[in-house]
Amino acid sequence: MIKRCVDLIISFLAIVILLPLLLLIALWVKADSRGSIIYRQMRVGKGGKDFGILKFRTMHPDSDSKGLLTVGGRDPRITNAGFFLRRYKLDELPQLFNVLVGQMSLVGPRPEVRKYVSRYSDEQLKVLNVKPGITDYASIHYSNENEILAQSADPEMTYVQEIMPHKLALNLKYIQEAGLITDLKIIAETVLKIIR
Numbered sequence: 001m002i003k004r005c006v007d008l009i010i011s012f013l014a015i016v017i018l019l020p021l022l023l024l025i026a027l028w029v030k031a032d033s034r035g036s037i038i039y040r041q042m043r044v045g046k047g048g049k050d051f052g053i054l055k056f057r058t059m060h061p062d063s064d065s066k067g068l069l070t071v072g073g074r075d076p077r078i079t080n081a082g083f084f085l086r087r088y089k090l091d092e093l094p095q096l097f098n099v100l101v102g103q104m105s106l107v108g109p110r111p112e113v114r115k116y117v118s119r120y121s122d123e124q125l126k127v128l129n130v131k132p133g134i135t136d137y138a139s140i141h142y143s144n145e146n147e148i149l150a151q152s153a154d155p156e157m158t159y160v161q162e163i164m165p166h167k168l169a170l171n172l173k174y175i176q177e178a179g180l181i182t183d184l185k186i187i188a189e190t191v192l193k194i195i196r
Helices: 001-033 082-087 095-101 123-131 137-141 145-150 155-177 180-195
Strands: 038-044 048-054 106-108 132-135
Touching: 001 095, 001 106, 001 180, 048 095, 048 145, 095 123, 095 132, 095 145, 106 145, 106 180, 123 155, 132 137, 137 155, 137 180, 155 180
Parallel strands: 106 132
Antiparallel strands: 038 048
16 A cells, blocks of 8 residues: 555656656657657556556567567667667656556566566466566666677577576565565666666
């Protein structure tokens, strides 16, 4: 209950305070390339239910058909505006609306697409017992995930066999340690990571 109240208050205040920035980003995305401003992708949320996660569009239309993983900072599918937005995680800001309506929390396991969730073990499926979040331990640890995948001869295999299991282990660690202090610590570390 406390977590939901904190999510509601912070997400609402953040949307109000950041509204001018959100509008500027929206105009930039629209002017930079054809396509919608907001990108909605189906992810798996609490209880295994699908929901549409919101992001500012950072890729050219129909890029998902060429793969779900983003490889390297200069993936040719990424737009000019998208490169900047991804670098500073500004593309994730629309997820404040996901938090506001209760589909996500500020802090929690990052939601994954169904394709990868279908590979989870029974133990790993425990991450679906809690509401997904905008940031978590794994988001901080793998802030350079695109660069790691760019160095791999087989990005898909590297993600499935190395990155994803470690992310899920960090998610399970979060579930064990979850609490207001832990959440505030993760939010602070996320902000510091972006600033650096």
